[in-house]
Amino acid sequence: MPVPSTVTVIEGHDQAIRAATAAIGAAVGDAPDRAVLAMVGEQLRALAARALPWDMLRLPAGALSAVHLLGLGDRDRVALYAVADAPGTRSIPHVHHTWSVTIGVEGVEANTFFAHDGARCLARLGSQQVGPGDVAIMTEAEAHATEVVSAAPMLHLHVYGRPIHVLAPFATRVLAPLA
Numbered sequence: 001m002p003v004p005s006t007v008t009v010i011e012g013h014d015q016a017i018r019a020a021t022a023a024i025g026a027a028v029g030d031a032p033d034r035a036v037l038a039m040v041g042e043q044l045r046a047l048a049a050r051a052l053p054w055d056m057l058r059l060p061a062g063a064l065s066a067v068h069l070l071g072l073g074d075r076d077r078v079a080l081y082a083v084a085d086a087p088g089t090r091s092i093p094h095v096h097h098t099w100s101v102t103i104g105v106e107g108v109e110a111n112t113f114f115a116h117d118g119a120r121c122l123a124r125l126g127s128q129q130v131g132p133g134d135v136a137i138m139t140e141a142e143a144h145a146t147e148v149v150s151a152a153p154m155l156h157l158h159v160y161g162r163p164i165h166v167l168a169p170f171a172t173r174v175l176a177p178l179a
């Protein structure tokens with residue numbers, strides 16, 4: 001996954017994106033529970049309902065993945081992205097070392113959630129098909145695996161408690177699957 005080095009400014013929407021990022025940062029504190037993260041989901045829903053220039057955020061022709069950093073909160077506590085992945089894109093079970101909230105915009109990504117001990121998946125907690133308008137929540141304690149199951153690319157708005165570029169490398173965050 002490419003590391004975005006600068007915040008993508010979306011003309012006419014950057015003020016709303018900055019405001020949403022700041023509001024989310026103020027709401028979440030250091031260890032938000034699922035109720036707080038559900039409120040973050042509603043803030044993402046409001047942002048996704050705006051006429052953002054989706055054409056510049058969709059997957060470019062021939063690409064497998066595209067990530068745009070849209071907003072960054074104080075002290076690297078909140079990072080808002082637009083993420084696009086090609087059909088069939090999968091991730092094996094992994095942790096983020098932070099919370100995340102996602103809203104689907106286009107396409108469908110299947111998510112499976114796991115309890116874990118830091119090295120392996122211990123139990124399947126549930127699954128969710130994240131399509132347009134669907135919100136998926138993960139606390140820091142949870143892991144997930146994903147697969148884009150739609151025939152068209154998926155496009156999501158995604159907020160993490162920490163920016164992707166400061167997380168440990170993906171290879172160090174993967175878990176052994178359920179036995």
Ligand SMILES: [Fe+2]
Nearest residue numbers: 091094096144
């Ligand atoms: Fe993930």
